[in-house]
Amino acid sequence: MTSFDLRSLVRANVWKMTPYSSARDEYVSDGSEKVFLDANENPFENGLNRYPDPRQRKLKSELSRRKGVKENQVLLGNGSDEILDLLFRAFCEPGQDKVITVPPTYGMYGVLAALNDVTDAKVEMKADFTLDLKAIYQAIDENTKLVFICSPNNPTGNNIPTEQIKELLLNFKGLVVIDEAYIDFSEQESWVHFLDIYPNLVVTQTFSKAYGMAGIRLGSCFASEAVITVLNKIKPPYNVNELTQAKAMERLGKYDLILQEIETLWAERSKLEAALAQLSFVIRVYKSDANFILAELDDADKRYQDLLNEGFIVRNRSNQPLCKNCLRFTIGTPSENDRLIAALNELK
Numbered sequence: 345m346t347s348f349d350l351r352s353l354v355r356a357n358v359w360k361m362t363p364y365s366s367a368r369d370e371y372v373s374d375g376s377e378k379v380f381l382d383a384n385e386n387p388f389e390n391g392l393n394r395y396p397d398p399r400q401r402k403l404k405s406e407l408s409r410r411k412g413v414k415e416n417q418v419l420l421g422n423g424s425d426e427i428l429d430l431l432f433r434a435f436c437e438p439g440q441d442k443v444i445t446v447p448p449t450y451g452m453y454g455v456l457a458a459l460n461d462v463t464d465a466k467v468e469m470k471a472d473f474t475l476d477l478k479a480i481y482q483a484i485d486e487n488t489k490l491v492f493i494c495s496p497n498n499p500t501g502n503n504i505p506t507e508q509i510k511e512l513l514l515n516f517k518g519l520v521v522i523d524e525a526y527i528d529f530s531e532q533e534s535w536v537h538f539l540d541i542y543p544n545l546v547v548t549q550t551f552s553k554a555y556g557m558a559g560i561r562l563g564s565c566f567a568s569e570a571v572i573t574v575l576n577k578i579k580p581p582y583n584v585n586e587l588t589q590a591k592a593m594e595r596l597g598k599y600d601l602i603l604q605e606i607e608t609l610w611a612e613r614s615k616l617e618a619a620l621a622q623l624s625f626v627i628r629v630y631k632s633d634a635n636f637i638l639a640e641l642d643d644a645d646k647r648y649q650d651l652l653n654e655g656f657i658v659r660n661r662s663n664q665p666l667c668k669n670c671l672r673f674t675i676g677t678p679s680e681n682d683r684l685i686a687a688l689n690e691l692k
Contacts, residue, residue: 354434418572615681
């Protein structure tokens with residue numbers, strides 16, 4: 345394995361800085377009755393007048409138990425996008441460093457690179473939506489800090505082959521960030537189980553997809569304790585609010601329901617795949633490991649408008665590399681999918 349030196353990746357100013365210490369960092373409640381006069385809060389109790397736990401301890405404890413990782417390997421953020429932004433801010437020097445993305449993929453990687461004045465060295469996937477490792481290695485130089493891989497990938501829906509990611513982890517000196525927003529819909533093992541093997545592995549997940557909590561904006565990051573320590577240095581002190589933490593804990597308490605919903609979506613995905621494959625204007629249905637299906641059609645613009653006229657909003661991905669004339673269909677409820685299939689069958 346290529347030697348990994350975390351300090352050489354961290355921005356010098358971040359490595360040297362002392363993180364902000366909030367009142368709730370310095371005193372952690374033990375549950376006993378206390379008079380809190382340390383954080384300049386409004387003292388009149390309304391359920392939300394106190395600052396939230398800046399370390400989200402209860403939520404991290406529950407997540408670490410379910411994911412099989414240590415609590416000090418977990419970071420929570422205001423959506424996965426905040427976590428991705430923290431990675432840029434901690435490891436990439438503006439105007440100097442670069443990252444590698446592998447389009448077609450999640451568009452926020454490129455947006456965050458531009459926002460942080462970091463070069464996005466795009467290396468297009470192969471036609472089968474796997475990594476072009478040879479081209480990735482050619483694009484890597486001494487200023488390349490991060491490689492972003494979405495698996496299952498958005499918008500294509502496929503898992504990136506395990507062996508390709510392992511090879512990259514072994515040969516790249518920077519951080520390999522695996523975005524697992526859709527991992528709960530896949531039969532592939534999560535990369536969180538490999539954190540102790542690969543020190544340069546970072547995994548991000550979200551409560552927005554399988555957990556059905558897009559509205560609370562909660563993302564999670566799993567990495568080595570050393571990487572998490574760096575990210576904790578620069579995260580805002582109260583980045584995950586009290587309502588978000590409470591709703592996440594409530595949802596995790598209904599884990600059996602989450603699993604039932606995932607099973608339903610698996611079945612509905614298969615139903616929609618089969619229905620799309622029977623349509624004369626559908627050229628190809630790509631295998632999906634996510635909660636959506638990418639399909640190539642005869643004329644994506646026309647079919648998008650046809651479906652919109654029937655009351656269905658899908659996503660036209662034709663502007664993405666390798667996705668010409670492709671629509672992305674999110675898996676809805678059983679009744680929504682039945683209505684969609686009926687509408688598709690009526691199109692000429």
